[in-house]
Amino acid sequence: MNNKNLTILAIITLIGIIVAAVLTQQQETPRTVSLHPVVFPKLMATINEVDEVTINTAQENFTLLREQDQWGLKEKYQYPVALDKVRKVLLGMAELTLLEEKTANPELYPKLEVEDTLTKEAKSTLLTLKAKGQTVATLIIGRDQTAKIDPTRREIYIRKPDEQQSWSAFGLLPVEKKLTDWLDKEIVNVDGQRVRQVNINHPEGEQLTFSKKQPKDSDYTLADMPEQATLSSPQVLKQVANVLSFLNLEDVVPAKEIEFTENLVTKAIFTTFDGLEVTVVVLNKEGKHYAQFSTRFVPEAVVKPQTEEPNEGDKTTTKSEEKSEADKTKDVEQEASILNAKFNSWVFVLPDYKVGLLAKKRDELIKIETPKQGETSPELGHATTTSNGTPLEVPTVLNHPTIHQ
Structure with missing residues (x-):
């Protein structure tokens, strides 16, 4: 057999080996689809x-x-x-x-x-x-x-x-x-930094109001604080003011399906520095917290940020900046309109932790410091109570013995 015939035979043998290998692989492994065809081409x-x-x-x-x-x-x-x-x-x-x-x-x-x-x-x-x-x-x-x-x-x-x-x-x-x-979960998103005042009316009749004067103020002040009372936590009022921040629903029902009886609801009114007022009415029924929302723009509630008196030569307010204030008013009016369109006809089911903040009573927000047994008076350095807890009467004028010359 000459070299030419040997070469042809070798090529045929190689092709046979490749074909056999491919067939064996196809039998042993699942068929992989080439080019990854689309499931729904049209x-x-x-x-x-x-x-x-x-x-x-x-x-x-x-x-x-x-x-x-x-x-x-x-x-x-x-x-x-x-x-x-x-x-x-x-x-x-x-x-x-x-x-x-x-x-x-x-x-x-x-x-x-x-x-x-x-x-x-x-x-x-x-x-x-x-x-x-x-x-x-x-x-x-x-x-x-x-x-x-x-x-x-x-x-x-x-x-x-x-x-x-x-x-x-x-x-x-x-x-x-x-x-x-x-469901589109977001009901409303009002940043707590915008909130100037919160009024809460509980079904039992208790009323709470807390506020701050300027957006830059770090803390809120609770109205009608008892003497010797302090907030139970520095953050507690901020947490309540943040209830409307990223407030999401758990469920939703048509408004006509839920009747809000006035003496059974908690009513909270959030007022922002730029005049947005959001009212939330919450009814607890059958283990769920149903809430109805409404909002409006209140011009008299707008509080302009305090600015320092300009020094001589400082730049004064321009007409364009004054127009900016008017634009801000339009923005809040539009925000109120959009929110009301979203709120109309619906009652939302709220998460427990958000409603829990609105439900807090005054005694949960504050703590009253009472003198402990044997505690000394900071003014006089004497004990303010006896050993059995009876208050001591401390005279305002001390009688000194007379010294005769």
Whole structure:
């Protein structure tokens, strides 16, 4: 056999070895999908037409609806939902790509959490997107983990409801399983630094008022403080003044469903240095704290920050700066209008810790110092009580013996 024939034979043998190796590898390992095809190829083109998102789990079933460009939660009377969460779900579904085939055996679905959601033990989530009543994408979503190829993304186990084959997919698809987690949680956010005065009326009749004169003042003063009384904590009034800071709801119901009986409610009025007044009425009922809000702009409540008298030659206030004050007034008026539009028709369920601050009574806010047994008077250096606790009467004039010459 000449050299040419030997070369051809060697090439044929090498090709045979490579083919055999590839076939063996395909039999021993799962088939990896090339180029990571998109799970829903047509979804991105129609994503803006989606007007309904349905989420089904073994525990809850609920629907997000888009009406007049506003997304709301159907089961919560179309109360607004967090738009960022909706956007992430829609884009997540449109961008999701397949990685690798997984099991097609229904008995193994629970391991990946891609079983049907109809069973009580199911941990899966069925996500369905619709446009004008027509389903455009539906998917069973299971367990996920950090993606090996990109730690900023997730490797998600998925299965289409009408298919037996499950897959691992690549992308980001954060789907909240709890209905209330979809709600737009923020009720109001008034920084405690803005709050000038707080008035609280408790259902038993007790009234509390505390305030500070200027925004730069560090502490609030509680009105009608008893003698020898001090605040139980330097921060306690600041904590109450901060109740409206990042105040989030736990749930929401239509206003018509809750009746606020005047002698059963706690009423708090927060007034800011720039004239915003927020009134909160809280009713405790069946273990929940229901709250109704209203707000308005009060011009006479505006307190301008104290400024030092200008020295001769210092820059004086310009017309543009005076106009800035007018702009500030418009801003607060607009803030009050926006908040009232949000508050109207709704009653919010508040978290315990926020309501707990509003519920504090005077005796929880202060402590009264009483002289201890045998304690000395700071003025005279004598004991102010006897051994049995009876107060000593200390004469204001001391009688000295007369010295005869």
